[in-house]
Amino acid sequence: MWMFLTLALFRKGIPGRQWIGKHRRPRAVTWQMKRNMLQHLEREAENEFWISRPYMSTEQERGHAAARREHTWMNIKEERRAKFPPHKYVSEHLDHLNITRTWNS
Numbered sequence: 001m002w003m004f005l006t007l008a009l010f011r012k013g014i015p016g017r018q019w020i021g022k023h024r025r026p027r028a029v030t031w032q033m034k035r036n037m038l039q040h041l042e043r044e045a046e047n048e049f050w051i052s053r054p055y056m057s058t059e060q061e062r063g064h065a066a067a068r069r070e071h072t073w074m075n076i077k078e079e080r081r082a083k084f085p086p087h088k089y090v091s092e093h094l095d096h097l098n099i100t101r102t103w104n105s
């Protein structure tokens with residue numbers, strides 16, 4: 001009589017946890033698993049079909065988003081400029097020291 005290879009190698013069964021590890025027990029493949037795999041492969045094939053056909057030609061694609069990118073960059077620059085504090089001079093910083101100063105002194 002022929003013995004299963006697993007039983008011959010491990011004698012008492014699968015060592016350790018049966019569902020994890022190097023020598024784990026293989027899961028039985030169910031009809032739901034087969035159905036899900038078929039759906040997955042069909043979806044992947046459809047994605048590859050649509051990805052293989054470009055929406056725009058190479059000539060159309062070159063520089064098509066330049067205006068949009070420039071507009072977005074200008075908006076970012078304006079936002080940064082709005083956050084930046086206005087310029088101040090040293091005389092404005094030291095103005096509070098001139099309180100006691102008069103024309104005579």
